[in-house]
Amino acid sequence: MNVLVVGSGAAGGTVARELSKNGISVTIIEKGPAIKVKNAYKEYIIQNVGTEISNTVCLGGTTLVTLGNGMKDCADDFKEFGIDLNPEFEEIERELFVSHLPDSHFGDGTKRIMESAESIGFEVEKMPKFIDPTSCKPCGKCALGCPQDAKWTSMTFIEEAEKYGARIIENTPVTDIIVSEGKVRGVKSYEEIFEADIVILAAGAIETPRLLQKIGMNAGNNLFVDTFVTVGGILENIKFNTELQMNAIIKFDNFIIGPHFTEVLVNDLNAHNARKKDVIGLMVMIKDEPSGKVTPDEIIKLNTGNDLAKLAQGSAIASSILIEAGVDPKTIVSTHARGAHLGGTASIGDLVNKNLQTEVEGLYVGDASIFPKAPGAPPVLTIIALAKRLAKHVMEMSL
Known part of the structure; x- marks a missing residue:
C-alpha cells in the first residue's frame, strides 16, 4: 500500500509517523520549505478576511509556532459521531510528556x-x-519558533517517519486530486503526478477544502x-x-x-x-x-x-x-x-464519515477541517488523536 499525506502539521506528521513505523510506504508532500524551528516566524502568512487569520507554511506547519498547550478539546463532540478519542489521548500524553510545568x-x-x-x-x-x-x-518566543526546541512540534514525528522510510517532498504545492471510477489514484503538483492507493489531506482548513472543491465536493463552508x-x-x-x-x-x-x-x-x-x-x-x-x-x-x-x-x-x-x-x-x-485555529470546512457527518473518509474511496481528511464545531481552545492534541485513530484505520485496511 502506498499512502500520500498532503501537509506536514500536527495531522500530517502524526499519520505519516504512525503508518511508516508500521511498515507502510508513506510520502509526505509539503507546500512550504524545510526550515529551522527558530526561524518559523519568517514563514507566517497573515490575511485580513474580516478577522485577521495567520498560519505558517513550512515543513511542520503551524506546530512550529504553537504555545505548546496540551488540552483535550471536543472529545464529547466527536463522541456524538461514534469516535472515542480517550485511548489516543492517553497515548499522546505519554509520548509527548504532557504535564504542568514547574x-x-x-x-x-x-x-x-x-x-x-x-x-x-x-x-x-x-x-x-x-x-x-x-x-x-522562558524567553517569550514560543509563537515565533522555539530557539531551544523545547516544545513538541510535528518535526519530531516527521524525522521519525523519515527514519522508518517515509519520503519527504517539500516546496511542492498539491494542485489537484486524481480520481477515477470513484477511487483516489493520487495527486498532482501542476503537471507532476504522484500516484497513491490512499491520499490523506492534512493541508489545513483553507487548502484542504479547496482541493476537495476541485473534485466537485461542497467543501469550504462553516469556517x-x-x-x-x-x-x-x-x-x-x-x-x-x-x-x-x-x-x-x-x-x-x-x-x-x-x-x-x-x-x-x-x-x-x-x-x-x-x-x-x-x-x-x-x-x-x-x-x-x-x-x-x-x-x-x-x-x-x-x-x-x-x-x-x-x-x-x-x-x-x-x-x-x-x-x-x-x-x-x-x-x-x-x-x-x-x-488562531481554523477548522470546520470539511466537517465530520457532512463531508467525511467516522473513519474520516470522504465519498471518494481512499481519500481521507485528517486536519481540523473535520471538526464539527469550534473548540475555543488549543486543538493540537485533538488533531494528533484523530490522526492516530485514522492511521489505525488505514493499517486495518492494509491487512
Whole structure:
C-alpha cells in the first residue's frame, strides 16, 4: 500500500509517523520549505478576511509556532459521531510528556495574573504543556519558533517517519486530486503526478477544502477560527514579554482567558510610550460561530453579533483581572480580532464519515477541517488523536 499525506502539521506528521513505523510506504508532500524551528516566524502568512487569520507554511506547519498547550478539546463532540478519542489521548500524553510545568517556569506577570483572578473569585488552572522544562529557558518566543526546541512540534514525528522510510517532498504545492471510477489514484503538483492507493489531506482548513472543491465536493463552508483578542495594559518593568505564555487558563462556557503577550499591544499603547517590558496582557478566545467560508479565490470570516458579545464579556473580565493585578486602568486596550485555529470546512457527518473518509474511496481528511464545531481552545492534541485513530484505520485496511 502506498499512502500520500498532503501537509506536514500536527495531522500530517502524526499519520505519516504512525503508518511508516508500521511498515507502510508513506510520502509526505509539503507546500512550504524545510526550515529551522527558530526561524518559523519568517514563514507566517497573515490575511485580513474580516478577522485577521495567520498560519505558517513550512515543513511542520503551524506546530512550529504553537504555545505548546496540551488540552483535550471536543472529545464529547466527536463522541456524538461514534469516535472515542480517550485511548489516543492517553497515548499522546505519554509520548509527548504532557504535564504542568514547574513553578520555576511561571514568571512574575503570570503569577500576579493568577493570584488576582483567584482573589476576584475565578478558578485558575495551570495549562498542561508539551514542553520539556529541562530544555526550556522562558524567553517569550514560543509563537515565533522555539530557539531551544523545547516544545513538541510535528518535526519530531516527521524525522521519525523519515527514519522508518517515509519520503519527504517539500516546496511542492498539491494542485489537484486524481480520481477515477470513484477511487483516489493520487495527486498532482501542476503537471507532476504522484500516484497513491490512499491520499490523506492534512493541508489545513483553507487548502484542504479547496482541493476537495476541485473534485466537485461542497467543501469550504462553516469556517471557524477560534476568534481571540488580547486585552492588556501597562505594569512597569513586569517583563511579561519574556515569560512562557498561556501557562494558566480560566475556563468559561463560551471562552477561555489566559496570560498572553503580543507586540500588537505595544503598538496599541503607543500613546503611553509603552515599552515591551512594561506590557502585560490576557487573551480572550471564544468558540466562534462557523460563519466563514472558503472559496477557490476567497476567504471570508466576519464576527457575528454573538461572537462580539462573547468577546465583550471576556474582555470585561480580563480587564478586571488586570486592574486587580495593578495595571493602570487608563492604559487598558484590546487588540483587533484575530483567528488562531481554523477548522470546520470539511466537517465530520457532512463531508467525511467516522473513519474520516470522504465519498471518494481512499481519500481521507485528517486536519481540523473535520471538526464539527469550534473548540475555543488549543486543538493540537485533538488533531494528533484523530490522526492516530485514522492511521489505525488505514493499517486495518492494509491487512
